[in-house]
Amino acid sequence: MEPKLPAFIVPGRVAALVGRLPQLPPALALAGALNLALGRVLPREQLEPLAGKRLLVRVTDAGLALRFALGANGFRPVFDRQPDDLRISATLRDFLALALREEDADTLFFGRRLLMEGDTELGLLVKNTLDAVDWAALRPALPRVGLRPG
Amino acid sequence: MAIELVCPAGSLPALKTAVDAGADCVYVGLRDATNARNFTGLNFDDRALADGVAYAHARGAKVLLALNTYPRSDNWARWTAAVDTAAERGIDAVILADPGLMRYALRTHPSLRRHLSVQGSATSYEAINFYHEQFGIQRAVLPRVLSLAQVEQVIAHTPVEIELFGFGGLCVMVEGRCALSAYATGESPNCNGACSPGKYVRWEQTAAGMEARVNGILIDRFAADERAGYPTLCKGRFAVGSETYYAIEEPTSLNTLELLPEIARMGVAAIKIEGRQRSPAYVGQVTRVWRQAIDRVAHEGDRFRPDAAWLRELARVSEGQSQTLGAYHRPWK
Numbered sequence: 001m002e003p004k005l006p007a008f009i010v011p012g013r014v015a016a017l018v019g020r021l022p023q024l025p026p027a028l029a030l031a032g033a034l035n036l037a038l039g040r041v042l043p044r045e046q047l048e049p050l051a052g053k054r055l056l057v058r059v060t061d062a063g064l065a066l067r068f069a070l071g072a073n074g075f076r077p078v079f080d081r082q083p084d085d086l087r088i089s090a091t092l093r094d095f096l097a098l099a100l101r102e103e104d105a106d107t108l109f110f111g112r113r114l115l116m117e118g119d120t121e122l123g124l125l126v127k128n129t130l131d132a133v134d135w136a137a138l139r140p141a142l143p144r145v146g147l148r149p150g
Numbered sequence: 151m152a153i154e155l156v157c158p159a160g161s162l163p164a165l166k167t168a169v170d171a172g173a174d175c176v177y178v179g180l181r182d183a184t185n186a187r188n189f190t191g192l193n194f195d196d197r198a199l200a201d202g203v204a205y206a207h208a209r210g211a212k213v214l215l216a217l218n219t220y221p222r223s224d225n226w227a228r229w230t231a232a233v234d235t236a237a238e239r240g241i242d243a244v245i246l247a248d249p250g251l252m253r254y255a256l257r258t259h260p261s262l263r264r265h266l267s268v269q270g271s272a273t274s275y276e277a278i279n280f281y282h283e284q285f286g287i288q289r290a291v292l293p294r295v296l297s298l299a300q301v302e303q304v305i306a307h308t309p310v311e312i313e314l315f316g317f318g319g320l321c322v323m324v325e326g327r328c329a330l331s332a333y334a335t336g337e338s339p340n341c342n343g344a345c346s347p348g349k350y351v352r353w354e355q356t357a358a359g360m361e362a363r364v365n366g367i368l369i370d371r372f373a374a375d376e377r378a379g380y381p382t383l384c385k386g387r388f389a390v391g392s393e394t395y396y397a398i399e400e401p402t403s404l405n406t407l408e409l410l411p412e413i414a415r416m417g418v419a420a421i422k423i424e425g426r427q428r429s430p431a432y433v434g435q436v437t438r439v440w441r442q443a444i445d446r447v448a449h450e451g452d453r454f455r456p457d458a459a460w461l462r463e464l465a466r467v468s469e470g471q472s473q474t475l476g477a478y479h480r481p482w483k
Contacts, residue, residue: 046191101163104432107467110378115355121190121348128191131429132161132198 005097010061019063027066027077030057035074041133049125053085054078061091086118153413153444154420156214156313157437160192164430165202169211171434172441176206177214177245179426184232185216186269187426188343196235203240212242218267219343220248230254237262245291247326252285266290269326269340275307282310289313291422294323294404297480302416311419316406317436318424319469320476321345322384322398330383334364351381379470401470407456409478410447432467439463
């Protein structure tokens with residue numbers, strides 16, 4: 001079965017515009033979504049090695065570079081000058097396909113559509129922890145908005 | 151006897167996906183060095199294992215536990231505890247490589263089925279029969295170095311069921327004995343359960359291309375339009391003489407779909423799909439294709455031809471530039 005999500009690229013004009021906008025609102029939104037999941041569906045204990053690390057999610061076609069860290073109170077956007085510990089880059093379509101479990105991360109990596117730079121161990125932890133979330137078992141317990149693939 | 155489809159799972163969702171997509175068996179590992187896919191965040195803790203076994207058994211599927219690395223005297227108890235866990239959790243078979251562990255399993259849990267792992271590196275029926283006589287091995291997973299004619303010879307001379315790799319990433323295939331990763335990192339898949347463990351791997355996009363390093367050693371540099379492979383030493387490009395090339399092997403995937411009629415005719419018991427390190431998406435995609443193919447070959451026999459759509463789907467998820475029939479197909483022999 002081919003992925004249901006069609007191939008698309010965010011138009012260059014949109015990316016150019018988004019790239020000039022402040023990155024705080026989308027970074028806040030991503031951190032907020034992660035925090036909603038943290039402790040509920042994402043096991044905090046397993047993600048502990050992420051504590052204090054700078055993670056950069058680059059949505060290459062959308063001009064977005066979202067930088068955040070995991071602290072005692074959950075994920076928060078960070079704008080300091082410390083180097084990134086982990087950088088993950090892909091297009092919006094491919095990030096969505098990963099989130100929806102329509103694409104395998106290694107498939108995207110082999111096809112050069114996903115780039116993971118920095119601390120590979122942290123990257124594997126993030127990828128494998130997300131893969132291990134049993135959405136089917138959690139669905140009844142989830143909040144009514146968002147976080148529900150499929 | 152129909153061929154069993156044996157699929158990989160590195161997480162509970164992957165196991166459920168495999169079962170739902172038609173796997174007869176799912177093979178899994180624990181969260182430690184007792185298995186050869188010991189990657190951070192991957193594999194099953196006790197709770198996930200119990201849930202996975204319950205899910206599979208309720209749907210008529212089996213769960214196999216890979217305990218296919220080699221214990222040492224200082225961590226022996228961890229491996230025997232894993233065998234105990236398998237027995238307690240109702241695992242259908244353990245996949246073992248170490249003869250000492252086989253002996254422990256036979257003596258402590260005689261009714262627990264024992265399979266010989268590919269990591270055991272047994273390529274002759276003499277070796278397989280030895281494991282059968284000494285440790286009651288009921289199935290052997292053959293290393294991917296034999297031609298189909300050789301596989302047929304093995305099957306003809308052993309009472310042990312034979313499981314063949316059908317699809318997935320290939321390596322240099324010195325299984326159970328490969329020290330390439332240890333050469334660069336001090337850790338081998340045989341004892342530590344991972345080839346090029348994540349903590350030693352670094353990728354970086356540079357002006358010259360995407361560079362892959364293992365413990366600081368540059369092992370490959372990919373141009374923008376080149377497909378990538380796993381960062382293992384056997385798949386690196388190295389300077390040899392005046393040339394830089396894949397001196398050991400190019401990143402390649404095994405795909406034996408077109409050999410399925412021959413595999414079925416010679417009495418292979420099971421086809422194994424590689425890839426416990428991969429996501430539920432891959433497990434679902436590959437399991438669905440192979441389920442359809444195995445069902446079709448049971449009806450069509452030698453008239454079987456794989457669908458073009460199946461081959462496209464498998465090529466899409468493959469590692470490296472190309473797919474191969476591996477050693478199975480040697481028409482010149």
